[in-house]
Amino acid sequence: MDLSVSDLLLCPQLNPANDLKNEILVFDISILHKQANMPTQFLWPHQDLVGSQDELREPVINLEGFLKGDKEATVAAAHLVGAACINHGFFQVIKHGVDVDLIRAAHEHLDFIFNLPLAKKLDARREPGSVYGYSGAHAHRFSSKLPWKETLSFVYNHGNSHDLAVPNYFTSSFGKEFQETGLVYQKYCEAMEKLSLAILELLAISLGVERSHYRKFFEDGSSLMRCNFYPPCKEPGLTLGTGPHCDPTSLTILHQDQVGGLEVFANNQWRPIRPRPDAFVINLGDTFMALSNGRYKSCLHRALVNKESVRRSLAFFLCPKQDKVVRPPQDLIDREEQRKYPDFTWSDLQEFTQKHYRADVATLQSFIHYFLPTKRCN
Numbered sequence: 218m219d220l221s222v223s224d225l226l227l228c229p230q231l232n233p234a235n236d237l238k239n240e241i242l243v244f245d246i247s248i249l250h251k252q253a254n255m256p257t258q259f260l261w262p263h264q265d266l267v268g269s270q271d272e273l274r275e276p277v278i279n280l281e282g283f284l285k286g287d288k289e290a291t292v293a294a295a296h297l298v299g300a301a302c303i304n305h306g307f308f309q310v311i312k313h314g315v316d317v318d319l320i321r322a323a324h325e326h327l328d329f330i331f332n333l334p335l336a337k338k339l340d341a342r343r344e345p346g347s348v349y350g351y352s353g354a355h356a357h358r359f360s361s362k363l364p365w366k367e368t369l370s371f372v373y374n375h376g377n378s379h380d381l382a383v384p385n386y387f388t389s390s391f392g393k394e395f396q397e398t399g400l401v402y403q404k405y406c407e408a409m410e411k412l413s414l415a416i417l418e419l420l421a422i423s424l425g426v427e428r429s430h431y432r433k434f435f436e437d438g439s440s441l442m443r444c445n446f447y448p449p450c451k452e453p454g455l456t457l458g459t460g461p462h463c464d465p466t467s468l469t470i471l472h473q474d475q476v477g478g479l480e481v482f483a484n485n486q487w488r489p490i491r492p493r494p495d496a497f498v499i500n501l502g503d504t505f506m507a508l509s510n511g512r513y514k515s516c517l518h519r520a521l522v523n524k525e526s527v528r529r530s531l532a533f534f535l536c537p538k539q540d541k542v543v544r545p546p547q548d549l550i551d552r553e554e555q556r557k558y559p560d561f562t563w564s565d566l567q568e569f570t571q572k573h574y575r576a577d578v579a580t581l582q583s584f585i586h587y588f589l590p591t592k593r594c595n
């Protein structure tokens with residue numbers, strides 16, 4: 218159900234996810250590089266730009282023993298995961314079992330996509346209200362605080378290695394010469410699904426919940442894969458590659474290159490994350506925070522850009538099946554005094570972020586406060 222303009226006007230805090238007020242800017246780096254000043258659409262408020270050099274000392278968790286079934290290693294890993302998630306919802310994992318050649322291929326094919334002529338990329342542009350497709354700075358959605366990045370997002374259906382949605386997306390969007398790219402990302406997403414379901418076991422163990430509870434909740438899900446391409450920027454201190462936000466999704470597995478720029482808000486300051494070539498970055502999102510009844514934190518993070526080099530990251534956003542009701546496990550509710558969040562579906566929250574609200578630091582609160590009651594009225 219689309220909120221009417223009057224609904225949006227009644228809720229001033231709602232910032233329509235599509236707030237275009239003037240002609241659409243095209244994110245064409247070959248032109249933007251020649252401009253003397255940063256276009257105003259890319260300027261961010263000072264409070265979003267301040268930072269520190271105090272790197273976050275997040276846990277870097279070795280998964281080898283856990284993945285081999287070692288009981289002691291499993292308990293130790295679950296403990297480290299729990300401590301990180303109570304604090305800021307962010308950790309890194311090493312010895313994760315994902316083939317290093319597959320990771321390298323996923324990064325190489327990312328360049329094949331973003332090095333295409335702009336017209337070809339724009340042919341695959343996201344449709345309004347859809348999270349899938351190519352986007353240049355989200356210039357077709359927003360008219361201010363544009364992120365200095367190009368993105369490509371596509372869906373991955375869990376549990377079926379014969380599902381051709383990913384390869385078909387690439388050949389239908391970019392031509393049959395991208396069949397290999399589609400196969401690389403199909404395999405990459407399968408590896409992300411396997412790793413995320415394993416991490417969900419550690420999360421369940423750390424919450425004292427039946428070990429397979431969350432794994433079962435997500436195994437028939439459809440996740441979102443996103444390739445991020447951050448071009449160099451002449452005035453990196455005036456803009457952001459990705460603005461401050463919590464992922465509305467459940468669990469994010471991110472592989473970043475060695476350029477650096479990812480930051481997490483912890484202990485009341487922005488903390489740079491040191492890239493590790495052998496690690497995946499893991500952060501919780503809003504939907505998992507609700508599934509933990511608020512025990513674990515949705516990680517507040519952002520991405521900076523720099524003057525010298527392109528930065529690339531691969532983000533796998535774990536999502537449940539669209540119509541699954543997001544509700545904490547009963548024994549967690551029984552142990553807590555009260556529910557922190559009402560029931561909702563991922564479909565409703567995703568629709569909210571694509572049609573009514575630009576995901577930011579307060580997405581879940583805004584969704585529950587302004588969108589759910591409206592939905593319930595009909």
Ligand SMILES: C=C1C[C@]23C[C@H]1CC[C@H]2[C@]1(C)CCC[C@@](C)(C(=O)O)[C@H]1[C@@H]3C(=O)O
Binds near residue numbers: 355364459462465571
């Ligand atoms: C459900 C989603 C919306 C975004 C992609 C996934 C999970 C992260 C979200 C996002 C990255 C948060 C920051 C703002 C955003 C607009 C972006 O910079 O891309 C968000 C994504 C989106 O709405 O496309």
Ligand SMILES: O=C(O)CCC(=O)C(=O)O
Binds near residue numbers: 443459464478530
């Ligand atoms: O590129 C990064 O390091 C972070 C990107 C991110 O947070 C996102 O795409 O949700």
Ligand SMILES: [Fe+2]
Binds near residue numbers: 462464469518
């Ligand atoms: Fe994010």
